[in-house]
Amino acid sequence: MPLMMIEPASSELPPEATLVVEHGSVTAIPVKCGQLMTITDLQGGQPVQLHAYTDASTGEFLSAHHTRVFSNSYRLNQGMRMVTNRRRPLMVLGKDSCGKHDLLMPGSTGTSLVEAGFQDETGSREAFRAAVAAAGLSPVKFPDPINLFLDVEIDTSGTITPRDLSHPAGTSVVCRVVIDCTLFVGACASDLPIAQSRGPVEVKIRNQL
Structure with missing residues (x-):
C-alpha cells in the first residue's frame, strides 16, 4: 500500500539515522514532514510505545x-492515519x-x-516523562501511547482480553511523517498478563519523499 502523498519539504531534511532503543527506555527522535520511520522489534515479542509532540x-x-x-477503530491498521489531539494527521502507517x-491501553x-x-x-x-525532560520539553499533558505490536481483543460484552506477543524477531512497521515533531519511541514492558521479551528495538529514519 502506498504511503500518504505529501507536499515536498520546504527545507532540507535532517540526516538519516539509525538508533537502538534499549529495553526499559524511551528515546526522543526529531523528525520532519516527508521522512519515513521504520520501527523494528529486533528480538520479537516486545511491545513498543509511541508518543509525539509537534x-x-x-x-x-x-x-x-x-x-x-478519527478511524472508528480500537486497533491501528495499515493505511490508517495517526492523528493529534486536534485531529490533524501526524503520521500514516504504511508497510x-x-x-x-x-x-486502547494506557502506558x-x-x-x-x-x-x-x-x-x-x-x-x-x-521513562516517557524522563525522555521528555531530557529533550528540554515542558508539556502540560503526558498522553497515553499508541502501542505497536500489542494485541487486545474486545468481546461482545465489552471485556478486553490481551493476547500474548507472538510476533517474530524482525517484525517491523514503516510510518510516513506528516507533521514536524519529536517522536518518543519506548521499549518498556506492558503490565498486561502476557508473555513478552526484554529485547531492544531499532528505529531507522529515512529521507524519502
Whole structure:
C-alpha cells in the first residue's frame, strides 16, 4: 500500500539515522514532514510505545484517543492515519509485517508493573516523562501511547482480553511523517498478563519523499 502523498519539504531534511532503543527506555527522535520511520522489534515479542509532540506546540500531540475516534477503530491498521489531539494527521502507517497494534491501553507505571508481578522493570510513563525532560520539553499533558505490536481483543460484552506477543524477531512497521515533531519511541514492558521479551528495538529514519 502506498504511503500518504505529501507536499515536498520546504527545507532540507535532517540526516538519516539509525538508533537502538534499549529495553526499559524511551528515546526522543526529531523528525520532519516527508521522512519515513521504520520501527523494528529486533528480538520479537516486545511491545513498543509511541508518543509525539509537534514542533509548533507541545499542546498538540499524538493522541491514541483521537486516532480511535478519527478511524472508528480500537486497533491501528495499515493505511490508517495517526492523528493529534486536534485531529490533524501526524503520521500514516504504511508497510506493516505485524498487523496488531493497540489504541486502547494506557502506558505501564512502575507501580502497575510490580502489581502485575514484574520485577526490575521501568514503567513506560516514568521513562516517557524522563525522555521528555531530557529533550528540554515542558508539556502540560503526558498522553497515553499508541502501542505497536500489542494485541487486545474486545468481546461482545465489552471485556478486553490481551493476547500474548507472538510476533517474530524482525517484525517491523514503516510510518510516513506528516507533521514536524519529536517522536518518543519506548521499549518498556506492558503490565498486561502476557508473555513478552526484554529485547531492544531499532528505529531507522529515512529521507524519502
